[in-house]
Amino acid sequence: xxxxxxxxxxxxxxxxxxxxxxxxxxxxxxxxxxxxxxxxxxxxxxxxxxxxxxxxxxxxxxxxxxxxxxxxxxxxxxxxxxxxxxxxxxxxxxxxxxxxxxxxxxxxxxxxxxxxxxxxxxxxxxxxxxxxxxxxxxxxxxxxxxxxxxxxxxxxxxxxxxxxxxxxxxxxxxxxxxxxxxxxxxxxx
Amino acid sequence: xxxxxxxxxxxxxxxxxxxxxxxxxxxxxxxxxxxxxxxxxxxxxxxxxxxxxxxxxxxxxxxxxxxxxxxxxxxxxxxxxxxxxxxxxxxxxxxxxxxxxxxxxxxxxxxxxxxxxxxxxxxxxxxxxxxxxxxxxxxxxxxxxxxxxxxxxxxxxxxxxxxxxxxxxxxxxxxxxxxxxxxxxxxxxxxxxxxxxxxxxxxxxxxxxxxxxxxxxxxxxxxxxxxxxxxxxxxxxxxxxxxxxxxxxxxxxxxxxxxxxxxxxxxxxxxxxxxxxxxxxxxxxxxxxxxxxxxxxxxxxxxxxxxxxxxxxxxxxxxxxxxxxxxxxxxxxxxxxxxxxxxxxxxxxxxxxxxxxxxxxxxxxxxxxxx
Numbered sequence: 001x002x003x004x005x006x007x008x009x010x011x012x013x014x015x016x017x018x019x020x021x022x023x024x025x026x027x028x029x030x031x032x033x034x035x036x037x038x039x040x041x042x043x044x045x046x047x048x049x050x051x052x053x054x055x056x057x058x059x060x061x062x063x064x065x066x067x068x069x070x071x072x073x074x075x076x077x078x079x080x081x082x083x084x085x086x087x088x089x090x091x092x093x094x095x096x097x098x099x100x101x102x103x104x105x106x107x108x109x110x111x112x113x114x115x116x117x118x119x120x121x122x123x124x125x126x127x128x129x130x131x132x133x134x135x136x137x138x139x140x141x142x143x144x145x146x147x148x149x150x151x152x153x154x155x156x157x158x159x160x161x162x163x164x165x166x167x168x169x170x171x172x173x174x175x176x177x178x179x180x181x182x183x184x185x186x187x188x189x
Numbered sequence: 190x191x192x193x194x195x196x197x198x199x200x201x202x203x204x205x206x207x208x209x210x211x212x213x214x215x216x217x218x219x220x221x222x223x224x225x226x227x228x229x230x231x232x233x234x235x236x237x238x239x240x241x242x243x244x245x246x247x248x249x250x251x252x253x254x255x256x257x258x259x260x261x262x263x264x265x266x267x268x269x270x271x272x273x274x275x276x277x278x279x280x281x282x283x284x285x286x287x288x289x290x291x292x293x294x295x296x297x298x299x300x301x302x303x304x305x306x307x308x309x310x311x312x313x314x315x316x317x318x319x320x321x322x323x324x325x326x327x328x329x330x331x332x333x334x335x336x337x338x339x340x341x342x343x344x345x346x347x348x349x350x351x352x353x354x355x356x357x358x359x360x361x362x363x364x365x366x367x368x369x370x371x372x373x374x375x376x377x378x379x380x381x382x383x384x385x386x387x388x389x390x391x392x393x394x395x396x397x398x399x400x401x402x403x404x405x406x407x408x409x410x411x412x413x414x415x416x417x418x419x420x421x422x423x424x425x426x427x428x429x430x431x432x433x434x435x436x437x438x439x440x441x442x443x444x445x446x447x448x449x450x451x452x453x454x455x456x457x458x459x460x461x462x463x464x465x466x467x468x469x470x471x472x473x474x475x476x477x478x479x480x481x482x483x484x485x486x487x488x489x490x491x492x493x494x495x496x497x498x499x500x501x502x503x504x505x506x507x508x509x510x511x512x513x514x515x516x517x518x519x520x521x522x523x524x525x526x527x528x529x530x531x532x533x534x535x536x537x538x539x540x541x542x543x544x545x546x547x548x549x550x551x552x553x554x555x556x557x558x559x560x
Contacts (some may be wrong), residue, residue: 084232085560119233119559121340121347123269123280123321130416130440141479143520 016155017148023110028135028151030158031108036169041068044100044169051168056161059096069099078114078153080146088125089146090116092135092154098165107165109158114138114150231271235351237264237288239525239555245541249549250510250531251500253363254288255356264350264555265289267320276328282321289318289348319396320348320368331377338396339373341366342385342408343422343434345450345470351559354474354482355514356525357551360490361452361468363500365432366393366424369406381412391428404429416440430457430465438472448472456497464495464504480519486512491534507534525555 023029036044048070052059059074073095080089095111112135117125135154139147243249243258250256254264265286272279283289323337346353346362373387385408390398404426412418419437434452441447451469456462468490476482491507492499502508510531517524530550537545 081560084230086229087231087233119349119352121342121349121352122323123233123271123282123340125231125233128440129412129418129438130446131443143479 016153016159017151019155019159020151026136027110028112028154029108029110030155030162031106032162033104033106034166034169035104037103039103039169041100041102044105045070047169048098048100048105048165051165056096066099068101069097072096073111076153076157078150080149088117090114090150091127092150092157093132094154096161105169107162109161112154227274228272231269233269233271233560234267234282235349235557235559236266237350237555237557238262239264239356239553241551241553243549243551245539245546245549247540249539249541250357250529250551251363252360252510253358253500254292254350255551255553255555256292263287264557267349267351269321277324277326279324280321282319283317284320284348285317288350289320333375333377334372335375336372338368338370341369341393341424342406342420343424343432343436344452345436345448345472350555350557351523354472354484354516355486355512356527356553356555356557357512357529359450359468359470359486359488360466360499360501360508360510361450361470361488364454364466364490365434365452366429368394369404369424370396370398371402371404371406373406383410384408385410389424389426391426393429399428401428403427427457427459431455444476446472446474448474455493456495462495462497464493464497466490466492466497466499466501480517482516484514484516486510486514488512502533502538503536506536508532508538509534521559523557523559525553525557527553527555529553 020028020030023031039047045068052061052070052072056072056074059072061070061072064071073093075091075093077088077091079086081087091114093111093113093115094109096107096109098105098107114133114135115127116131116133118128120126133141135151138150142150238261239255240261241255241257241259246258248256248258255262263286265284265288267282267284267289269280269282271281319338321338321340323335323339325333325335327333340347344362344365346355346358348367350356369389371387371389373385373389375383375385377383385406387406388402389404389406391401391403392399393404404424406424407422409421410418411421417437417439419435422434422436423432424434425431432452432454434450436448436450438446438448449469449471453465453467455465468488470486470488472484472486474482474484488510489507490501490510492502492504494505496504498504508531510529512527512529514525514527517526528550529552530548531539532548533539535547537547539546539549541549
């Protein structure tokens with residue numbers, strides 16, 4: 001029984017695409033609400049900015065009408081092949097939204113768009129110009145194996161981003177102490 | 190027994206889960222505060238083989254590759270390595286086989302040799318061909334320096350069959366450069382504009398210069414609208430001549446892509462040669478399903494008046510070539526059935542039934558596996 005449960009656990013661990021659901025517009029979404037007991041809205045917003053700056057500095061932030069909502073767009077690479085043959089198969093663009101209120105915040109990633117990579121004449125894998133496939137349509141455009149793999153990688157990326165965000169939102173970071181180089185004085189015995 | 194089975198299952202589950210997670214863990218393209226490991230060594234390439242039949246019963250069409258008649262032949266195995274550490278990268282790509290050797294090769298060790306262990310002599314041919322061998326350094330996010338032996342920046346088609354839609358090649362490709370050795374700097378102004386300028390060896394397709402590095406090359410890339418990229422290319426040198434080239438592709442809809450290549454080449458003055466070539470090729474392609482794309486290449490190529498000989502029509506004449514190609518994908522394998530019709534403007538430059546004629550036609554079925 002336990003053996004079967006172990007195998008089931010392995011299977012469930014693989015299916016990261018299950019972390020994604022569909023929103024009211026039938027688009028893939030990764031949606032989470034988290035509690036932040038004792039933390040005010042402005043503190044949470046400051047921590048979001050603090051999180052994005054070093055961790056995801058290439059996310060382009062956009063202004064929104066709601067001052068408590070931060071919206072940005074970014075992309076991550078997806079890989080194919082295994083072992084030595086593993087290389088970039090494409091990139092997935094996404095929209096990230098983080099909204100804060102007193103003692104809680106929510107975040108969601110949506111608007112996933114896959115851009116396939118091709119090998120160029122110089123031996124690099126680069127985006128195919130003009131090819132953009134919404135993640136919702138990826139099963140119609142690509143083989144099942146690739147489509148499932150990219151959905152799994154999307155789920156994994158979203159969870160990873162969410163886990164890092166939670167760390168920044170709940171943990172207080174002490175200011176970094178200036179590192180003092182260890183010095184040895186040789187003019188004294 | 191149960192305990193052993195349980196232990197095995199737990200181990201398998203752990204290893205399986207860890208491996209799958211590690212394999213699928215995506216890398217963020219943004220800068221992270223934590224130390225991000227450098228990308229792994231990337232190993233890629235292709236293998237290709239084909240059958241060709243020329244309807245005249247003779248090998249006829251003089252463009253590169255697939256030159257035999259009624260033959261099951263091989264192209265090449267192409268093996269590429271790439272590694273990036275911080276801002277520095279290298280690419281090394283070797284090919285083995287006719288397509289990457291005698292059909293496109295700068296012979297690495299030409300001349301008469303004595304074969305080891307015998308008294309027999311023959312012409313030496315290198316046992317491989319370097320497609321790319323260069324190092325590059327990103328001085329900033331926008332400014333890159335590259336040096337080595339690189340696939341040329343001129344033209345639409347390349348040697349690697351995995352990067353071409355058609356299996357046979359155009360007259361423009363065959364008569365233009367394949368590779369250039371040199372040093373180049375590329376500045377990316379934005380996603381829409383970049384400029385490359387470089388200095389290259391005196392001759393095309395050589396690992397070493399004759400004695401000068403005096404060919405200038407430049408490429409302006411613009412992307413006016415989403416899906417449309419255009420490259421304006423120039424390569425000019427006192428030994429290798431001057432070629433001006435436009436290569437552009439436009440993914441007009443999800444299914445339809447249009448490519449265009451136009452070029453003009455003039456031989457260098459002062460070396461006793463006159464003439465050159467010019468031409469234009471159009472590449473419409475339509476994806477009819479997720480596995481099948483149909484395409485056509487329509488090319489007009491003319492050899493300029495003069496004493497320079499092209500792989501094509503005689504001086505002052507032209508040739509028109511129409512190639513119908515399908516790409517049928519089965520995972521990493523692509524089947525490429527192709528029918529090609531060439532027609533010369535004046536002279537009978539092709540052979541049919543032991544007589545000269547102005548037109549030629551051929552069928553190719555190729556299989557290209559890319560990894």
